Amino acid sequence: MNKTGTRVTAVTEVYWSATVNDGKEKRNKGIVSYNKDMLVYVAFEFDQDRITDEQLESVAKSIEIKRWK
Numbered sequence: 788m789n790k791t792g793t794r795v796t797a798v799t800e801v802y803w804s805a806t807v808n809d810g811k812e813k814r815n816k817g818i819v820s821y822n823k824d825m826l827v828y829v830a831f832e833f834d835q836d837r838i839t840d841e842q843l844e845s846v847a848k849s850i851e852i853k854r855w856k
Contacts, residue, residue: 793822794820795820795823797818797819797847798844801814801815801817815835816833816843818846818850819831820850825852827852
């Protein structure tokens with residue numbers, strides 16, 4: 788997890804219930820990030836078989852939500 792006074796970014800598991808996924812449960816890797824001051828968030832989902840934990844952490848550390856100038 789990467790946390791500052793106004794921003795938080797975390798790696799998480801994405802769970803798809805069989806009810807909404809053609810009768811099959813599915814799990815993937817994900818990243819969620821939000822900025823409390825701007826009241827915005829982003830979420831990313833990655834195929835768990837196509838990204839390593841190291842790659843996922845690297846992507847998560849690179850996320851920064853800020854105002855466009």
